[in-house]
Amino acid sequence: xxxxxxxxxxxxxxxxxxxxxxxxxxxxxxxxxALAAALAAGHLVAAFVGIKASPYLAVGNAAVDxxxxxxxxxxxxxxxxxxxxxxxxxxxxxxxVLAVVAGLVSRTWAWPGQAIIGVFGAVGVxxxxxxxxxxxxxxxxxVASLVTGVLVFRGLHxxxxxxxxxxxxxxxxxxAGVAVGAGLAGGAGQWIGSQDAEASxxxxxxLVPTRVAPPIPPDADFARLGTPTFLTExxxxxxxxxxxxxxxxxxxxxxxxxxxxxxxxxxYTYDDIRRRPLVERVxxxxxxxxPVGGPYISTAKFIGVDLADLLNEAGVRxxxxxxxxxxxxxxxxxxxxxxxxxxxxxxMLAIGMNGEPLPIEHGFPARLxxxxxxxxxxxxxxxxxxxxxxxxxxxxxxxxxxxxxQGPIKTESRIDAPHGSVPxxxxxxxxxxxxxxxxxxxxxxxxxxxxWQEATLSANVTDDAWRMWxxxxxxxxxxxxxxxxATDRSGYTQTDQVADVVPDGATGWHTIxxxxx
Ligand SMILES: Nc1nc2c(c(=O)[nH]1)N[C@H]1C(S)=C(S)[C@@H](COP(=O)(O)O)O[C@H]1N2
Ligand SMILES: [Mo]
Numbered sequence: 270x271x272x273x274x275x276x277x278x279x280x281x282x283x284x285x286x287x288x289x290x291x292x293x294x295x296x297x298x299x300x301x302x303a304l305a306a307a308l309a310a311g312h313l314v315a316a317f318v319g320i321k322a323s324p325y326l327a328v329g330n331a332a333v334d335x336x337x338x339x340x341x342x343x344x345x346x347x348x349x350x351x352x353x354x355x356x357x358x359x360x361x362x363x364x365x366v367l368a369v370v371a372g373l374v375s376r377t378w379a380w381p382g383q384a385i386i387g388v389f390g391a392v393g394v395x396x397x398x399x400x401x402x403x404x405x406x407x408x409x410x411x412v413a414s415l416v417t418g419v420l421v422f423r424g425l426h427x428x429x430x431x432x433x434x435x436x437x438x439x440x441x442x443x444x445a446g447v448a449v450g451a452g453l454a455g456g457a458g459q460w461i462g463s464q465d466a467e468a469s470x471x472x473x474x475x476l477v478p479t480r481v482a483p484p485i486p487p488d489a490d491f492a493r494l495g496t497p498t499f500l501t502e503x504x505x506x507x508x509x510x511x512x513x514x515x516x517x518x519x520x521x522x523x524x525x526x527x528x529x530x531x532x533x534x535x536x537y538t539y540d541d542i543r544r545r546p547l548v549e550r551v552x553x554x555x556x557x558x559x560p561v562g563g564p565y566i567s568t569a570k571f572i573g574v575d576l577a578d579l580l581n582e583a584g585v586r587x588x589x590x591x592x593x594x595x596x597x598x599x600x601x602x603x604x605x606x607x608x609x610x611x612x613x614x615x616x617m618l619a620i621g622m623n624g625e626p627l628p629i630e631h632g633f634p635a636r637l638x639x640x641x642x643x644x645x646x647x648x649x650x651x652x653x654x655x656x657x658x659x660x661x662x663x664x665x666x667x668x669x670x671x672x673x674x675q676g677p678i679k680t681e682s683r684i685d686a687p688h689g690s691v692p693x694x695x696x697x698x699x700x701x702x703x704x705x706x707x708x709x710x711x712x713x714x715x716x717x718x719x720x721w722q723e724a725t726l727s728a729n730v731t732d733d734a735w736r737m738w739x740x741x742x743x744x745x746x747x748x749x750x751x752x753x754x755a756t757d758r759s760g761y762t763q764t765d766q767v768a769d770v771v772p773d774g775a776t777g778w779h780t781i782x783x784x785x786x
Contacts, residue, residue, distance in 0.1 A: 289430050291376045295440065299425045300372025302447045303386055304364060307418030309455035311393065315410035316461035320468045321400070322407035323458070324393030324414045329357050331396040364389070371422070379426040386422050390415025421447060469519035470633050476572050476621035478549035485551070486728045489737070494699040495686025496737040499730065500551075501567035503628050509556045509565060509644060510630075511666070516597040516651040520626075520634040525618070529593070529657035532584030539634050542620055545574045550615050550640070553705055553734040555678050557643035558770045562683050562779040566703065568734050571638045572621030577610050579618060585610065585657055593656040593663040594637055594649040602649045603665035603674065604639055606657060614706070615640050615733065618652070640733035641706030643774060646676035673773035680704035680763050682712055682738075682755040684781045693746045693785035698724070699739040700779075704757035708732030711756040716742040717749050724753075732758070744785040752780045 291299075308325050315323035321330065367385065375382030393411035397403060425447065429440055489499035501507075520539040528534040549572045556565035580592070585606060592604045609616045616639040620627060627633040632650025639647035645667045656663065660674060668674060682702035702709045708729065713721040727737035742751065756762040767777035 288377050291429055295429050296376045297369040297372040300368035300382055302444060303418050303422035304368035305451040306421040306447055307414040309451040310417035311410045311414030312458035313454045314413040316458040318406040318409055319404055320465050322397050322403050322410040324411040327396040328393055329360055379423050383419050383422050386418040390418055466517040466519050466629055466633060470626050473626045475624055476626060478572050479546035480548045482549040482551050482570050485730060488728045489730050490727055491699050491737045491739045494697050494739045496699045496701055501569060503623055506567040507565045508630055511600055512598050515630050518597055518634055518651060523634040527579060527583050527655045530586040530589040531657050535583050542574055547572050551731050551734050552638055552640050553703055554644055554648060557645050557676055557774045560770060561775050561777045569622045571617055571619040573617040573619035576616040576618050589657045590659045593658050594652050595654040596649050597651040597653050601665045602646050604647045641678055643676035643678055671771055676773055678705045679774045679776060680755055680757040680761055682753045683779050684751060684753050687783050690784040690786050693744055695741050696744045697741055698751050700753060701735045701737055702755035703735040705733050708758040709736040709755055710758045712738040713754055714740045715752045746785050748782060748784045750780050750782050752778050754778050
């Protein structure tokens with residue numbers, strides 16, 4: 270196509286052989302239009318592959334990550350919560366200036382501007398591929414930007430050169446068309462992207478409870494001796510569900526319908542819940558399919574509202590037995606109404622976890638949390654419906670599949686350290702014990718079937734959470750076994766009877782082997 274330019278136009282305007290040249294205004298406009306088209310195309314594609322892959326946002330996020338801490342503090346202090354807006358606005362100004370430059374250096378030939386737009390695009394691609402939190406298709410968005418930017422720049426440049434002199438009105442029409450097209454594509458991307466749960470979650474900001482949980486004392490865990498940390502980070506929190514594809518529900522579109530054996534049916538929006546006084550509670554969740562010594566147990570500060578308050582607002586009718594909860598993906602759980610209504614129980618409709626809105630895979634926008642009950646009978650994630658009913662009228666998901674109707678968490682304990690081999694002599698043994706909503710009273714360990722020895726317990730944060738323990742044993746060179754058992758505050762000592770996880774949770778003492786050498 271450069272041949273069009275090299276072979277002089279049909280009616281050369283001047284006797285000199287100078288190639289045709291665009292006026293500065295249209296040249297600059299071409300740069301800006303190509304930029305707009307590129308960003309809009311990337312934004313639209315990102316709406317489908319994850320809105321964070323939008324090159325504009327990705328470059329902005331990369332800039333935030335690359336910003337030194339002192340500058341972040343300065344920006345946050347100076348601009349307050351507007352710091353993101355200032356950043357994105359500043360980026361827009363820089364980009365428009367560079368786009369104008371791209372146009373102005375391309376008044377005769379398209380390639381310098383194309384090269385500048387291409388470098389822009391490459392920065393967008395780099396910002397997306399270096400982000401760990403974007404999927405494998407995310408790169409399509411900045412590539413779409415790059416290709417669109419280069420092609421639009423080149424196309425407009427050629428059209429303007431060919432028509433500019435003869436038909437300025439056609440050029441104006443073409444420019445306006447590109448501007449409108451970019452506006453529509455960007456707007457569509459923005460709208461589709463806002464249907465995205467991740468974007469919705471990001472926009473919510475931190476959740477601030479009215480009643481915060483008391484601070485966790487430093488001696489709540491023995492992490493240095495091998496136990497887990499008292500609170501589990503959200504990304505380390507165990508995850509169990511039947512969802513192949515995690516339900517994506519933007520908070521704005523979420524509704525919770527409370528109905529059944531109630532005086533009045535109520536439908537809550539996310540804002541309805543968020544505007545209520547929020548409570549924060551430390552709760553250890555545990556899965557019924559956790560084998561003895563297994564990993565499916567974690568602790569978080571959950572933020573939400575009392576489930577009992579919602580039920581009381583609706584007015585529970587006499588004869589109600591089961592709170593049957595349904596998730597957006599069809600999972601169901603059945604919880605005793607008496608447990609939910611028990612004022613001391615602290616059953617929650619949770620919207621936050623460790624200060625943040627619930628992570629998507631842990632039930633965003635909202636889930637149930639009932640201290641003391643296994644997850645399969647209580648902890649419905651992505652919950653959209655609560656029906657007050659009887660046990661006969663509705664059967665929850667796992668009931669059909671051989672699991673028990675009632676799922677109180679069993680008092681259990683686990684050894685986390687040592688593993689493998691240790692030097693002989695005094696050996697530290699450490700682990701966790703749990704009896705949610707009852708509390709742990711005592712943990713004992715035993716070396717090689719010797720006498721039981723009482724372990725030291727960590728600070729008791731709440732009876733609804735796990736408790737850490739540690740002990741020392743004297744180990745001669747050779748291989749050894751250690752066994753643990755817990756006693757809860759009701760006086761019950763963990764049975765050594767081995768039971769499978771089906772139908773209502775595993776039992777048995779956890780035993781490990783280690784070698785002293
Ligand atoms: N929608 C939905 N909610 C669910 C489940 C599920 O499969 N689907 N599994 C339950 C089970 S068995 C457990 S143990 C907990 C686990 O919650 P977590 O993944 O946040 O740890 O969620 C419960 N809520
Ligand atoms: Mo579970």
